Amino acid sequence: MSASSDVAVRIALPTEDQDVAALRRAIVAKLAYSVGKDPIVATEHDWFMATALAVRDRIxxxxxxxxxxxYTEKPKRVYYLSVEFLIGRLLYDSLNALGLAETMRKALAELGVDLEVLREVEPDAALGNxxxxxxxxCFMESMASLGIAGYGYGIRYDHGMFRQKIKDGWQSELPETWLAGGNPWEFERPDVVYHISYGGSVEARETPEGEIRHIWHPAETVEAVAYDTPMVGWRGKHVNTLRLWSARAPDPLRLDAFNRGDHLGALASQSRAQAISQVxxxxxxxPAGQELRLRQEHFFSSAALQDIVRRHLHQHGDLKTLPDHVAIQLxxxxxxxxxxxxxxLLIDNHGVEWDDAWDVCRRTFNYTNHTLLPEALEHWPVPLMERMLPRHMQIIYLINARHLDELRAKGALSEAEIGAVSLIEESGARQVRMGWLSFIGSHRVNGVSALHTDLMRQTVFxxxxxxxxxxxxxxxNGITFRRWLMEANPGLTQLLADTVGSAVLDNTERLADFAAYADDAGVQERFRAIRREHKAQLSGLIHRRLGVKVDPDAMFDTHIKRIHEYKRQLLNILETVALYDAMRAQPTRNWTPRVKIFAGKAAASYQNAKLVIKLINDVANVVNNDxxxxxxxxxxxxxxYNVSLAEAVIPASDLSEQISTAGMEASGTGNMKFALNGxxxxxxxxxxxxEIKDRVGDDNIFIFGLEAHEVEQRRREGFGTEEIIRRSPMIQQVLDQIGSGGFSPAEPNLYSHIxxxxxRHDHFLVLGDFQSYAEKQREVAAKWRDPAAWWRSAILNTAHxxxxxxxxxxxxYAEEIWGVPVKPA
Known part of the structure; x- marks a missing residue:
């Protein structure tokens, strides 16, 4: 047993009458009657399935x-609609929430099974990026922990985000087969099925009362089948539901075509339907990829809303009261x-008049914006929308017309300003602005950090x-401390409990008391030892996976996140090359030993991001063998990179790289996870x-580079890259070295494009911020050589x-947007 797991034993939460023998019997019963295996021949995966099923029973x-x-008290419900739910492994997460970790470890040990092994057997649910x-x-876990009646809605991807493999330094994408061994946490609901429609035409039909009703005659219908995963809150007192939808064809096999010998054609409709929930x-x-994305988004949104409406009608009867009982977060x-x-649904299916329906929508929906990048706000081509969702396009046209007419009537809008607030982009190819639709149709629109929200007001919206x-x-934004501190770093959790009291496990505000120990040499040493243990474990993982030996006493400098130009992994690796050159040129200097750790996936079609991954690996190949x-x-x-890898890397990291171009990262949550772990x-x-800087203090964070308004000014006035290069021999040397094939001798021009x-066009200010970044890295190195100062800052980061x-x-959200009560702190 590792030392960290031993610490986890000591902080296991007490629960009533948790009997090791009873749990052991439950696992053996599940192994026999659910998995169908005798303990004599059971594999590690069999034991995992049996254990998970036994835990699921407790949930x-x-x-x-x-x-x-x-159902009895009928509180207001919150529905969270998201195309991603990156829930990670659930076995230890559930055990921690239920207070069963200690009991389970002992029960499994009596069966000759190691809980830590089973943790590694469980696949990561590939439901997010x-x-x-x-x-x-995190929000699903917190809603359950706070006793909010919360529901999550998304897609049950068969493969989800791709599995990344690196071959010769290049990223390749493979299917993520996370469901291959079965998913013990979910419950299929074959009785919960909704029809989702696409294409066809819309008929305007006059009713006997002289009203016009629109009848959609879809060309294609698929079925959305529900799968429910219980999401357990802290200490197991409240459990919510994550409902994911899987797509299938109403008629999976055209028997007439099959009997004619067209065996593939007979399955075509099923294949087309299943593609929706594949990836x-x-x-x-x-065009085909755009169509599939739109099909996915409509698929899970329609299924979720049909489910919400059905549940509300069953409990409350009147759809006009929906906003009183339901909040939907996009x-x-x-x-x-x-x-x-x-x-x-309101107008066509339930006969609600337009004004009442729009009032219901505006008071029910809320929208979270996560990015200011234009391409991420989604603009769907009007011809695609008219072909795929003709009735929805009619409704969007009418929403837009009434929206603009209302503004004109109020005198709030001149004709010249119409284009800026219209839901339809008319300046080029006509597109539907989905961000604008979200804004117009929502009660509240929120940003996810103070800076991001201000920029939303000043720029895109x-x-x-x-x-x-x-x-x-x-x-x-926030993160769940149960996973990112208590599970990922039990040693630090124990240190917190020993210093500020076990109440910190339930009340995160008690973390502030830890600041009183910032100058305590004994606490600093314990903190350092806990970090050193995680670094030794991560060093072993690196060696097993990459064959590279790293020194756990070196500074672990970590940059793990999606690979994107604005997140500037390129800036990091360029500065790494500069550091490499300096170390070779000045071998007698007192250099700070450093391990540069990168991880992250590039979108399959994002060639520049893939080139950055290749460059990182090429630099690694040279540096590590010098x-x-x-x-x-x-x-x-x-x-x-996935949740499980993050849980291993974050507690082992000394320096957290959060170096995006100012004004482009909405919030970030990795920055919070790293700082929480010191x-x-x-x-x-x-x-x-x-906001992290404001709380931890200027002396305990390393801030560099242009600010958001300076970035915009630089873009307006010109980047001045030639002058930047001329003034910095270091930049010139790095560019020349990479550009001449110093790290890619077989392909000297490989990196010429980036x-x-x-x-020519340093849009993400990589060169613009290079000098400032390099200087700040030297400050980092100097502070590392002063252990008392470093660990003082680490303690203060965790404390704040x-x-x-x-x-x-x-x-x-609950108090200011949704209007729902929460459990007292």
């Missing part, structure tokens, strides 16, 4: 009472079509903000970095992270 014991209470999906998972974010750089623009779909000045509010460095610098790229941040004043982009709990974020 169900809390799930049913929660459901009954909600990065921060958006992980935030949704997360299919490449949309082709997690980014992916479910934005929900607004048009709700209007269709400025015209709409002027017309609706009270609609945009801020809700700074004997003149004497091991002072190592570079590693860990493939297939890593120091090097970053720009972007996203939640601003280097030319930097020199209480604000960034997702519990606080959800309380803010």
């Amino acid at each position: 169900v014991d809390a799930w049913f009472p929660t459901t009954r209470t909600i 990065g921060g958006l999906g992980r935030l949704a998972a 997360l974010y299919p490449a949309d750089d082709s 997690n980014d623009t992916h479910p934005a079509i929900s607004i048009a779909e709700m209007m269709r 400025a015209p709409l903000h002027r017309l609706y000045p009270d609609r945009i509010v801020n809700k700074t 004997p003149t460095l004497r091991g002072l610098l190592k570079v590693v790229f860990l493939p297939n 890593a120091l941040t090097i970053g720009t004043l972007d996203g939640a970095n601003v 280097l030319d982009g930097l020199v 992270m209480g604000f960034f709990s997702s519990d606080r974020t959800i309380r803010d």
